[in-house]
Amino acid sequence: MPKEPPVVDIHTHIYPPTYLSLLRSRKTVPYLLDLADKTLPPRLIILPSDDDPSLPPESRGRPIDVSYSSIEEKLKFMTNHHITTSVISLANPWLDFLPPEEGPKWATTINNELESLSTCNPGKIYAFATLPLSAPPQAIIQEISRLKTLPHIKGIILGTTGLGSGLDDPALNPIWSSLQSHSLLIFLHPHYGLPSSLYGPRAHEYGHVLPLSLGFPMETTIAFTRMWLSGVFDRYPGLKLLIAHSGGTIPFLAGRIDSCVQHERHFPEDQGTKTRGPIRSLDTVLKDNIYLDAVIYSGTGIRAAIEKVGVEKVLFGTDHPFFPPLEEGEKKWKSVFTNLDAVTEGQDGEGAGAGAGAGKILGGNAIELLGLEVG
């Protein structure tokens, strides 16, 4: 049988043991809550709304079983889904919540741990590092520089708040500059969602559906659009940004965003300030600087992603260990196959029918972009 072309999972998370110990040591959000019944997994209290003492402990937040923390479970999952190589990243909320003085040491420890997981699994595991964003810029830049000594670290994961006030914050300039000069890919990932008031008084009837399916991609879209509007890609044209969940909603809204920017130029005096769009158009930035993962669960989404950034800039991902199968113990994850089928299936099915592009999306693009040695 001919060897299958490699499959690279670019969007796959882990809470390594050190990170769980950090969360376990805390008593305020985010924190890990061990249950009295030790046969049950601990609960991660990640959002203020999870921290509800009126609920029994076993109903607060979400269960964090071994699939979240064990590299063996990750490798089993990869085998079951014919994934050759995973580029793992710390799951949210990363280190955003730490006091400034504690960020750097935790970042160093966790990034070293990610590097060591990679070294022990050659060709199977690479990683995106995490940055101590609550620390002073100089400490963040120091960690970015240090990452070049860790050969399996291929980029960094970044939430939407940056240093606290969004990715259009000019205080991020030295960070962008450092990431650009070290050619580190930035993996932009949501965490904070939208205010729960938007989901209305009956939101609890829909579980996590609204914040997870809408809040996450909308948060991502707003964060990226602010970043672009503020001229980050004018100042750092070499930045490479991989946007989670196929860009949130950017491929679909790009035309509308562009149209609004052009319209705004028509009456800047309305704002009492001179408004201008960024120098580099959204289309140019999408083509030059933006990569999108293929975690969008539909052929329609993948096609839109391909059209906006090009087939060589869309990269397969699973979002493991999130979206597990409906039935306990099921080895094949429906969420994974929905995304796989969306890339590989033909025009008549639900898939993107990417044809020759499918191999690139499933692995070739990641291998080339990050210089991976897979297998």
Add this chain to the structure above:
Amino acid sequence: MPKEPPVVDIHTHIYPPTYLSLLRSRKTVPYLLDLADKTLPPRLIILPSDDDPSLPPESRGRPIDVSYSSIEEKLKFMTNHHITTSVISLANPWLDFLPPEEGPKWATTINNELESLSTCNPGKIYAFATLPLSAPPQAIIQEISRLKTLPHIKGIILGTTGLGSGLDDPALNPIWSSLQSHSLLIFLHPHYGLPSSLYGPRAHEYGHVLPLSLGFPMETTIAFTRMWLSGVFDRYPGLKLLIAHSGGTIPFLAGRIDSCVQHERHFPEDQGTKTRGPIRSLDTVLKDNIYLDAVIYSGTGIRAAIEKVGVEKVLFGTDHPFFPPLEEGEKKWKSVFTNLDAVTEGQDGEGAGAGAGAGKILGGNAIELLGLEVG
């Protein structure tokens, strides 16, 4: 020369004179502010953030020139863009803000005015009515019933808040029931956007770009998803909903929404309440109940819309008089041509390459759906 196939504009707004007089009589948001210099158009103070006494009057809110209120201007615009027929609708914020007892009389007056604009321009103008949503349900239903006596009223325009708490409000059931039994199309349109805090401390530098390009489609997406999750389309399977701006972001996010609903069923106990998805899947509802306008400014957007609801359920629109041209006095509106090209241009351009479907989207679908006599 062969006669051009008809073009129908399904998304085109007006503030008829009576509505402007209503706004002019008010001193709180929303209201119309006449300027001392009568050569300048009055300003519409539509959002609380517009009502800023620190700005000079001529910089507050937005200018409302004759293109917003004059049917002659609408007809000129139609001629300039080869639009055969327009289905006009009141622009936001409709009548949502009225005290309960005042809603019905204003709705009756304005709907009669829309009917009369249509009667005076046969084959050129039809309309979507507005409902007195702040009034008691019985009064709303009475106005819905009365609309059947107005032959040019082909549906109703609806904001995202319904009776005040969203479109998943069970108190809307009699309204849905009445709209279904009278076969009135519901045109779902955004107004309230997202909280401005989401756009961060530098949002003023970007003018209206973030609320208009992102807030509007996100508001629409959330409103529809709540409506679907609450089972409205299970209870009223005959409802027909036309969603503005090609569904906000629904075509792109449909796969993710569906995936999240399936995932949620896996651990309903986490919410302390039994969570279930609606009986009719999102795909079924999109295919059976949902129409999308073609106001998305890109071929990528139109293609995604067509894929999700079918080529016979996407309908051309302009969003006139919003998004006027950059240069004063320009007769051809770029925003209109961007949307036209998105429908008609080939696969190699930016357009959807809808081929034979282009004629349907530009006019045929609206004529058939609403039973229009055009020309």
